[in-house]
Amino acid sequence: MKVHNFSAGPAILPRSVFEAASQACLDFNGSGLSILEISHRSPEFTTVMAEAESLTRELLNVDDDYAVLFLTGGASSQFFMVPLNLLNEEDKASYVNTGSWSTKAIKEAKAYGQISEVASSKDKNFNFIPKGFDIPQDSKYLHITSNNTIYGTAFSEFPETEVPLIADMSSDFLSRPVDVSRFDLIYAGAQKNLGPAGVTVVIVKKSIVGKVERQIPTMLNYQTHIDKGSMFNTPPVFPIFVSMLTMKWVKDNGGLEGMAKRNAAKAQLIYDEIDRNSLFTGTAEKEDRSLMNVTFVMTREGLDEAFLSLAKENNISGIKGHRSVGGFRASIYNAMAPESVQALVDIMQRFEKQYG
Amino acid sequence: MKVHNFSAGPAILPRSVFEAASQACLDFNGSGLSILEISHRSPEFTTVMAEAESLTRELLNVDDDYAVLFLTGGASSQFFMVPLNLLNEEDKASYVNTGSWSTKAIKEAKAYGQISEVASSKDKNFNFIPKGFDIPQDSKYLHITSNNTIYGTAFSEFPETEVPLIADMSSDFLSRPVDVSRFDLIYAGAQKNLGPAGVTVVIVKKSIVGKVERQIPTMLNYQTHIDKGSMFNTPPVFPIFVSMLTMKWVKDNGGLEGMAKRNAAKAQLIYDEIDRNSLFTGTAEKEDRSLMNVTFVMTREGLDEAFLSLAKENNISGIKGHRSVGGFRASIYNAMAPESVQALVDIMQRFEKQYG
Numbered sequence: 001m002k003v004h005n006f007s008a009g010p011a012i013l014p015r016s017v018f019e020a021a022s023q024a025c026l027d028f029n030g031s032g033l034s035i036l037e038i039s040h041r042s043p044e045f046t047t048v049m050a051e052a053e054s055l056t057r058e059l060l061n062v063d064d065d066y067a068v069l070f071l072t073g074g075a076s077s078q079f080f081m082v083p084l085n086l087l088n089e090e091d092k093a094s095y096v097n098t099g100s101w102s103t104k105a106i107k108e109a110k111a112y113g114q115i116s117e118v119a120s121s122k123d124k125n126f127n128f129i130p131k132g133f134d135i136p137q138d139s140k141y142l143h144i145t146s147n148n149t150i151y152g153t154a155f156s157e158f159p160e161t162e163v164p165l166i167a168d169m170s171s172d173f174l175s176r177p178v179d180v181s182r183f184d185l186i187y188a189g190a191q192k193n194l195g196p197a198g199v200t201v202v203i204v205k206k207s208i209v210g211k212v213e214r215q216i217p218t219m220l221n222y223q224t225h226i227d228k229g230s231m232f233n234t235p236p237v238f239p240i241f242v243s244m245l246t247m248k249w250v251k252d253n254g255g256l257e258g259m260a261k262r263n264a265a266k267a268q269l270i271y272d273e274i275d276r277n278s279l280f281t282g283t284a285e286k287e288d289r290s291l292m293n294v295t296f297v298m299t300r301e302g303l304d305e306a307f308l309s310l311a312k313e314n315n316i317s318g319i320k321g322h323r324s325v326g327g328f329r330a331s332i333y334n335a336m337a338p339e340s341v342q343a344l345v346d347i348m349q350r351f352e353k354q355y356g
Numbered sequence: 357m358k359v360h361n362f363s364a365g366p367a368i369l370p371r372s373v374f375e376a377a378s379q380a381c382l383d384f385n386g387s388g389l390s391i392l393e394i395s396h397r398s399p400e401f402t403t404v405m406a407e408a409e410s411l412t413r414e415l416l417n418v419d420d421d422y423a424v425l426f427l428t429g430g431a432s433s434q435f436f437m438v439p440l441n442l443l444n445e446e447d448k449a450s451y452v453n454t455g456s457w458s459t460k461a462i463k464e465a466k467a468y469g470q471i472s473e474v475a476s477s478k479d480k481n482f483n484f485i486p487k488g489f490d491i492p493q494d495s496k497y498l499h500i501t502s503n504n505t506i507y508g509t510a511f512s513e514f515p516e517t518e519v520p521l522i523a524d525m526s527s528d529f530l531s532r533p534v535d536v537s538r539f540d541l542i543y544a545g546a547q548k549n550l551g552p553a554g555v556t557v558v559i560v561k562k563s564i565v566g567k568v569e570r571q572i573p574t575m576l577n578y579q580t581h582i583d584k585g586s587m588f589n590t591p592p593v594f595p596i597f598v599s600m601l602t603m604k605w606v607k608d609n610g611g612l613e614g615m616a617k618r619n620a621a622k623a624q625l626i627y628d629e630i631d632r633n634s635l636f637t638g639t640a641e642k643e644d645r646s647l648m649n650v651t652f653v654m655t656r657e658g659l660d661e662a663f664l665s666l667a668k669e670n671n672i673s674g675i676k677g678h679r680s681v682g683g684f685r686a687s688i689y690n691a692m693a694p695e696s697v698q699a700l701v702d703i704m705q706r707f708e709k710q711y712g
Contacts (some may be wrong), residue, residue: 003388007395010593018390022381025374032359032671034374036552036598039363039674072428072554073575076589080573104574111571191590196392198428198554198592215467217436218460219429233432234547236554237366238594242392315388318395 004340007318008149008293008331009171010191013242014249017335021242035241040234048241049230055247059256062180062203067226069202070240075101075170078187078200079108082166085222086185087113087140088212094118094139094163099126099148100324101168109143112214118142125325126151128285131159139163141184147172149192150322152295152329153288158182164208172292173201174250175334176260184208192292193250193259193334195243198236250334259334266332266341267291273345279303279352283325297327303355304328310347319344360696363674364505364649364687365527366547369598370605373691377598391597396590404597405586411603415612418536418559423582425558426596431457431526434543434556435464438522441578442541443469443496444568450474450495450519455482455504456680457524465499468570474498481681482507484641487515495519497540503528505548506678508640508651508685514538520564528648529557530606531690532616540564548648549606549615549690551599554592606690615690622688622697623647629701635659635708639681653683659711660684666703675700 005012024035031044038044053068062068071077082105087093091113095106097120109115116139119130126148135142141164147154149171158165164184173188180186185204191197202222209222218224224232250259271289274282274296283295298304304327311319321327332341361368380391387400394400409424418424427433438461443449447469451462453476465471472495475486482504491498497520503510505527514521520540529544536542541560547553558578565578574580580588606615627645630638630652639651654660660683667675677683688697 005389005393007393007398010393010395010590012393013390018381018392021392022378025378025381033361033673034369036374036377037361037363037366037368039366040553042363072430072592073433074428074589077429077575080575084573108573108575111573189590191593196594197396197590198595217440217464217467219433219436219464233430234366234545234553236428236592236595237547238552239554239592317389 002315004316004343005318006316006330006332006336006344008322008329010197011331011333012335013195013246014335017242017245017249020245024241035238038237040231040237045237048244049235052240052244052247055244055251056201056203059174059247059250060178060180060203065205065207066180066203067206067222069204069222069225070230070235070243071200071202071225072198072236074200075168075187075189076104078168078202079105080111081220081222082143082185082187083109083112084214084216084220085209085212088214089113091140092116092136092138093141093143094135095143096120096130096133096145096159097122098129098145098153099151101148101170102145105143105145105168113140126153127283129153129155129288135159135161135163137162141166143167147290147292149293149331150324152282152284152290152293152325154290154292156288172290174247174256174259175263175292177256190239190243193246195246196239198239199243262338263291263332263334266336266338267294269338269341269345270294270330270332273348277348277352278356280348283327292331292333294330294332295321295325295327297321297325300355306355307351310351311344314343314347316344316347358671360672360699361674362672362686362688362692362700364678364685366553367687367689368691369551369602370691373598373601373605376601380597391594394593396587396593401593404600405591408596408600408603411600411607412557412559415530415603415606416534416536416559421561421563422536422559423562423578425560425578425581426586426591426599427556427558427581428554428592430556431524431543431545432460434524434558435461436467437576437578438499438541438543439465439468440570440572440576441565441568444570445469447496448472448492448494449497449499450491451499452476452486452489452501452515453478454485454501454509455507457504457526458501461499461501461524469496482509483639485509485511485644491515491517491519493518497522499523503646503648505649505687506680508638508646508649508681509644510646510648512644528646530603530612530615531619531648533612546595546599549602551602552595554595555599618694619647619688619690622692622694623650625694625697625701626650626686626688629704633704633708634712636704639683648687648689650686650688651677651681651683653677653681656711662711663707666707667700670699670703672700672703
């Protein structure tokens with residue numbers, strides 16, 4: 001049974017990655033040991049960790065001014081680790097509020113510095129990306145959420161500013177080329193394009209760490225993980241291994257340029273149908289549409305359940321919308337095949353014929 | 357090739373668990389989806405999470421006064437989360453220092469309260485468990501490390517005290533029955549007897565949480581995870597799934613009574629040989645010997661490498677001792693078969709015949 005998995009995250013990964021992960025659970029690289037039982041200090045795993053780091057550097061063109069870390073705690077832990085590590089209490093930082101995750105990042109940051117919400121799309125249920133806002137030049141950084149999983153919006157271009165950028169890229173990491181040199185810090189929970197749940201990548205400019213006065217618990221200090229190569233304590237071995245496999249797949253499939261091209265084509269397929277089909281309408285402003293999370297609602301009342309049933313009958317999974325937006329959400333991450341997007345478009349057309 | 361995996365952690369898990377984990381990477385419970393791509397909000401995974409919690413409760417006889425949480429960050433994060441959540445700055449807490457992990461726990465705690473090291477075995481390179489020490493009655497809690505992975509010692513009995521106990525049980529969790537009602541909080545990194553690296557179990561008495569004045573980041577507040585059933589953010593799906601599978605295996609193999617019996621027999625096998633064999637000697641005081649991590653050194657100089665080579669030839673892996681103790685360490689967790697311990701005993705005997 002082929003299931004089309006449109007889940008927002010944890011989400012689809014390449015089939016070849018599932019197969020390699022499955023094999024490694026039984027015998028990792030012919031070692032006679034499972035990947036689940038090998039020591040994180042073994043040469044077998046330190047090689048995996050080194051490869052995960054070097055693939056991240058290669059795919060995103062990350063130079064040695066930056067550390068690449070594999071941590072735990074999710075992006076939710078970065079919401080407080082960023083200001084904890086980078087702001088003294090009197091320091092200012094600016095945040096753009098583009099949805100639930102930005103809102104949480106702002107809330108946690110307020111405990112550590114003087115936080116300004118410099119722009120927000122809250123008044124329109126976060127259906128657009130604010131532009132042309134002022135950024136106080138004394139901000140230590142400007143924090144953005146590059147892609148908003150729930151609301152289906154994304155920064156197609158990052159703000160032009162002299163202030164260092166920090167981005168939560170959880171839901172579009174590795175989906176397109178990014179000029180890392182424009183950022184002081186990028187973080188992403190793995191469970192969209194990178195790997196399974198349980199690891200968070202942090203790309204941080206080394207020179208910005210260690211400048212605050214407060215005492216930071218060892219495990220929460222970026223410097224600890226920079227010094228120890230993400231091995232201060234036992235890292236999440238299997239999630240890192242699967243992330244490494246996924247990055248290899250990205251590399252073998254055209255790198256980030258290849259992903260961007262493929263993702264743009266998939267997004268056009270589904271957005272074109274949404275715009276054409278009389279029964280559906282998109283929720284995000286067209287120019288700010290996410291290429292990862294496609295949010296749309298029914299133009300007529302009372303048909304949602306019927307459409308979800310039709311989806312289920314056709315092995316289309318995970319398209320119920322988040323309660324904050326309602327309707328439907330099709331998450332079409334890197335590993336999603338164009339054929340799966342076409343399968344969704346097909347049932348949208350059949351649904352229109354029946355109910356339109 | 358059968359490899360005898362004596363690694364200290366990540367460590368051996370049951371073969372049947374590796375097989376079930378491998379299968380779930382391809383198709384989870386006939387869903388057509390990999391366990392690595394299913395939503396943490398799906399009924400498939402919420403069932404796994406519920407089962408992981410209920411198995412923990414059943415195996416350890418944990419009542420409803422306690423929450424059972426599955427977090428990330430390792431035991432190393434509990435070193436600061438415990439005092440952060442439980443101590444006001446003027447509050448006192450007592451710690452027993454039985455090795456590297458206790459030392460780290462004490463260091464992190466000092467940022468949050470008045471910490472006393474009430475007993476230590478540091479003067480003898482942590483080769484024993486202190487007993488008969490005084491515990492200030494105004495301590496909020498007494499913190500112990502129940503088993504010391506590096507030094508091969510363990511509390512065979514927990515301190516008798518009126519003060520609430522808190523224990524880092526990372527390396528002997530699920531290895532023997534424990535009266536949880538004697539503890540306010542128990543934590544354990546999974547990667548010994550519970551599961552693969554990437555998840556940490558916390559069993560916490562609900563009434564002790566929420567009593568401190570300081571502001572706690574949402575992700576670091578036990579109350580957050582109690583309220584959300586460990587699903588405030590995306591949990592480490594696969595490590596929790598494999599931990600659940602391992603707990604099922606423990607239940608099917610006699611529960612904690614069964615594990616304790618099996619572990620005692622394995623430990624006796626190897627310790628008897630250490631005590632008999634003229635070439636080896638144990639490093640821990642006999643009455644404080646760990647049943648999980650068996651530490652021993654050579655009685656003659658210059659033979660370590662030869663023994664490690666013999667081990668390697670016989671597919672015996674992971675017995676090099678930690679640099680703090682030297683020599684050898686055989687970690688014989690729940691899933692280690694008696695036959696593997698016998699394989700190690702066999703080469704110790706052959707080695708004695710050759711060099712003794």
